[in-house]
Amino acid sequence: MDINMTLLGQTIAMIVFVWFCMKIVWPPLIGAIDRRRKEIADGIAAGEKGQKELAEARHGSEAILAEARQKAVQVTDLAHKRGSDLVAEAKNVALAEGQRLVAQARGEIANEQNRARDGLRKEVSALALAGAAKVLGREIDAKAHAALLDELAAELEKGAPARG
Amino acid sequence: MAEAGHSAGDYIVHHLQNLTVCKQDGAWVWNQCKGNFFAVNIDSMFFAMLLGIVFLTLFGRVARRATTGVPGRLQTAIEMVVGFVDQSVRETFHGKSDLIAPLALTLFVWVFFMNLMDLVPVDWLPGAAALVGVPYLKVVPTTDVNITMAMALSVFVLVIYFSIKVKGISGFTKELTLQPFNHWAAIPFNFVLEGVALIAKPISLSLRLFGNLYAGELIFLLIALLGIWQLPLHFAWAVFHLLIVTLQAFIFMMLTIVYLSMAHEHH
Numbered sequence: 001m002d003i004n005m006t007l008l009g010q011t012i013a014m015i016v017f018v019w020f021c022m023k024i025v026w027p028p029l030i031g032a033i034d035r036r037r038k039e040i041a042d043g044i045a046a047g048e049k050g051q052k053e054l055a056e057a058r059h060g061s062e063a064i065l066a067e068a069r070q071k072a073v074q075v076t077d078l079a080h081k082r083g084s085d086l087v088a089e090a091k092n093v094a095l096a097e098g099q100r101l102v103a104q105a106r107g108e109i110a111n112e113q114n115r116a117r118d119g120l121r122k123e124v125s126a127l128a129l130a131g132a133a134k135v136l137g138r139e140i141d142a143k144a145h146a147a148l149l150d151e152l153a154a155e156l157e158k159g160a161p162a163r164g
Numbered sequence: 165m166a167e168a169g170h171s172a173g174d175y176i177v178h179h180l181q182n183l184t185v186c187k188q189d190g191a192w193v194w195n196q197c198k199g200n201f202f203a204v205n206i207d208s209m210f211f212a213m214l215l216g217i218v219f220l221t222l223f224g225r226v227a228r229r230a231t232t233g234v235p236g237r238l239q240t241a242i243e244m245v246v247g248f249v250d251q252s253v254r255e256t257f258h259g260k261s262d263l264i265a266p267l268a269l270t271l272f273v274w275v276f277f278m279n280l281m282d283l284v285p286v287d288w289l290p291g292a293a294a295l296v297g298v299p300y301l302k303v304v305p306t307t308d309v310n311i312t313m314a315m316a317l318s319v320f321v322l323v324i325y326f327s328i329k330v331k332g333i334s335g336f337t338k339e340l341t342l343q344p345f346n347h348w349a350a351i352p353f354n355f356v357l358e359g360v361a362l363i364a365k366p367i368s369l370s371l372r373l374f375g376n377l378y379a380g381e382l383i384f385l386l387i388a389l390l391g392i393w394q395l396p397l398h399f400a401w402a403v404f405h406l407l408i409v410t411l412q413a414f415i416f417m418m419l420t421i422v423y424l425s426m427a428h429e430h431h
Contacts, residue, residue: 002197002198002199002200002201002203003201003309003310003313004184004186004197004200004201004202004203004204004205004310005201005202005203005204006203006204006205006208006209006308006310006311006314007310007313007314007317008314009204009209009314010208010209010212010305010310010311010314010315011314011315011317011318013209013212013213013216014216014270014274014314014315014318015318017216017219017220017270017274018263018266018267018270018271020220020224021220021223021266021267021269021270022262022263022266022267024220024224024227024228025220025223025224025227025266025269026227026246026265026266026269027227028227028228028230029223029226029227029230029242029243029246030246030250030265031230032230032231032232032235032239032243033243033246033247033250035232036232036233036235039232
């Protein structure tokens with residue numbers, strides 16, 4: 001239990017160990033701890049920020065979705081309206097076209113009728129002249145009797161609706 | 165396990181004897197150094213330095229490979245100790261010093277390791293040493309008052325150094341002479357009071373650690389004398405002693421920080 005040179009030996013050992021610890025051991029360890037602490041703190045902050053942004057984005061997406069839904073409804077309505085408009089318009093156009101076609105057909109029929117009637121009249125006039133020539137036994141001068149023939153033709157014309 | 169032919173007293177005295185070497189009449193002699201200041205306790209020095217090197221190797225390896233990313237288990241354990249010491253220093257010591265935290269870490273882990281040698285069954289290492297011809301072996305360095313006193317005195321020197329560095333010679337002198345009664349007539353009284361308080365620091369620091377571990381070792385030795393009954397008792401005392409081992413290492417570190425922090429503070 002004596003105090004002896006062990007005291008000095010231990011003091012030297014302690015100085016060396018503490019110096020070694022101070023130079024080699026402590027700085028890298030505490031540096032690593034501090035850097036990791038900072039990284040963790042940054043990570044937590046980033047995580048919170050991300051979460052906040054996510055919540056905001058979710059909120060924004062809901063608004064956008066609602067708007068889109070509304071727009072879709074509007075578009076559908078518009079499309080319906082436009083569709084029915086188109087149908088109505090097409091109906092009108094078709095109706096007009098039909099009427100036009102009918103009118104055209106009627107005109108053509110009337111033209112055909114007139115042409116046929118003219119033809120018939122000429123043939124009847126020719127037949128009447130031929131008949132009259134045979135009856136009279138001589139040539140009839142068509143020029144000399146043109147007035148007569150025209151009158152006859154007019155008479156035939158009058159009688160035509162009854163026949164035709 | 166008292167050996168045959170030895171009384172219980174001999175057994176205990178033998179186990180509390182350091183392996184000492186000194187020069188006597190021009191020759192190196194073992195264990196005949198009573199009262200010789202130039203003797204060295206080889207066993208205390210050996211285990212103290214061995215454990216110090218174990219501490220520095222372990223922590224130094226981890227420190228060299230320390231990663232900022234995900235740490236391994238060993239690194240986590242080391243970092244817990246470092247973080248604990250760092251926090252203790254930060255809470256108590258408010259100045260800025262690159263020395264105090266590493267000093268506290270070294271003292272804490274080193275003293276802890278030295279105390280921990282107390283849990284090695286008392287006959288193992290001395291018995292093994294006896295087989296190779298070493299007559300005495302005390303395996304717990306902190307049961308040697310030289311070891312604890314050396315550390316406490318080193319701390320004391322640091323306390324004086326920082327007191328003078330921070331407050332100047334005059335400030336330090338004023339602290340010793342003008343407290344607690346700030347009057348010129350009270351200077352001698354103050355000086356005696358403060359001087360005793362100052363000297364008491366290293367003495368209490370070293371003797372507290374020494375006394376606790378010495379008593380613990382003594383009780384282990386007494387238990388070892390009980391034959392087969394030593395087994396449960398040894399276990400119970402070892403469990404309790406584990407607390408003392410940790411606590412004394414912590415107290416030694418904490419008081420070192422407190423003393424150095426007081427040295428840095430202006431009154």
